[in-house]
Amino acid sequence: xxxICIFTGSSPGARPDYAAAAQAMxxxxxxxxxxxxxxxxxxxxxxxxxDAVLAAGGKAIGVIPEALxxxxxxxxxxxxxxxxxSMHERKAMMSELSDAFVALPGGLGTLEELxxxxxxxxxxxxxxxxxxxxxxxxxxxxxxxxxxxxxERFVPAQHRGMIVxxxxxxxxxxxxxxxxxxxxxxxxxxxxx
Numbered sequence: 001x002x003x004i005c006i007f008t009g010s011s012p013g014a015r016p017d018y019a020a021a022a023q024a025m026x027x028x029x030x031x032x033x034x035x036x037x038x039x040x041x042x043x044x045x046x047x048x049x050x051d052a053v054l055a056a057g058g059k060a061i062g063v064i065p066e067a068l069x070x071x072x073x074x075x076x077x078x079x080x081x082x083x084x085x086s087m088h089e090r091k092a093m094m095s096e097l098s099d100a101f102v103a104l105p106g107g108l109g110t111l112e113e114l115x116x117x118x119x120x121x122x123x124x125x126x127x128x129x130x131x132x133x134x135x136x137x138x139x140x141x142x143x144x145x146x147x148x149x150x151x152e153r154f155v156p157a158q159h160r161g162m163i164v165x166x167x168x169x170x171x172x173x174x175x176x177x178x179x180x181x182x183x184x185x186x187x188x189x190x191x192x193x
Contacts, residue, residue: 001034001099001100001176001177002034002035002099003034003035003036003037003061003097003098003099004029004034004035004036004037004098004099004100004101004102004173004176005037005038005094005095005097005098005100005101005102005117006025006036006037006038006049006101006102006103006104007038007039007101007102007103007104007106007109007110007113007114008022008038008039008044008045008046008049008103008104008105008106008110009044009045009046009104009105009106009107009109009110010039010041010043010044010045010046010106010109011043011044011045011106011107012044012045012048013044013045013105015136017135017136018045018104018105018135018136018138019045019048021104021105021133021135021169022045022048022049022052022104023048023049023052024168024169025049025052025102025104025133025169025172026049026050026051026052026053026055026056026058027052027056027169028169028170028173029053029058029169029173030053030056030057030058031056032173034058034173035058035059035060035061035079036049036050036053036058036059036060036061037061037063037094037097037098038050038060038061038062038063038094039062039063039064039090039094039109040062040063040064040068040074040075040078040081040082040083041062041064041068041073041074041075042073042074042075042076042077043073045104045105045106046075047073047075049104050062050075050078054077054078054079059079059080060075060078060079061078061079061080061081061082061097062074062075062078062080062081062082063082063084063090063093063094063097064081064082064083064084064090065083065084065085065086065087065089065090066083066084066085067086069083091113091116091117094113095117095120095126095128098128099128100128100129100130100131100176101114101117101128101129101130101131102130102131102132102133102172102176103131103132103133103139104133104135105133105135105138105139111142114130114132117130118130118159118162118163121159121162121181122159122162127180127181128181129162129164129175129176129177129179129181130162130163130164131163131164131165131166131172131175131176131179132163132164132165132172133166133167133169133172134165134166134167135167139165143163143165146160146163147160158182159182161182162181162182164176164179
């Protein structure tokens with residue numbers, strides 16, 4: 001792995017734990033000689049993460065659509081800021097630039113980005129590892145819901161296993177480095193078709 005794409009919020013969230021985790025993740029990225037690819041904003045956890053990577057001497061590459069340059073306040077001090085035309089271009093470019101994906105705490109945009117790359121992996125469009133940094137149990141309800149999708153036969157267990165989770169950045173990066181995507185064809189429930 002050379003670059004990790006991190007999805008996270010444009011808000012700092014309600015707990016100081018979230019910013020602390022973003023800073024810890026930044027330090028681990030730099031210590032592991034990994035470059036950051038992210039959404040390009042300087043606000044919220046996105047800004048905390050990028051600032052911490054840069055402060056530690058690492059590289060931070062932002063990808064932001066023109067329409068969000070002002071709204072998310074594009075980070076002016078990045079190693080590289082790529083301005084694209086649309087959210088679709090943003091996600092495609094972030095995926096192309098990255099060797100793995102991680103979601104830190106965030107809202108709807110973070111979840112949408114995570115689930116898109118998970119869906120691409122499920123369809124076999126990439127075999128890059130995908131992970132969640134489960135800060136202070138933030139993602140516990142989501143992980144429980146994903147277990148339910150397996151129980152209800154909407155997601156095969158092998159695809160549920162594509163989501164690597166850990167509570168600490170170092171542990172998550174180690175798990176991502178050793179994770180191998182399952183080779184399982186997209187599940188179609190033949191009994192109901």
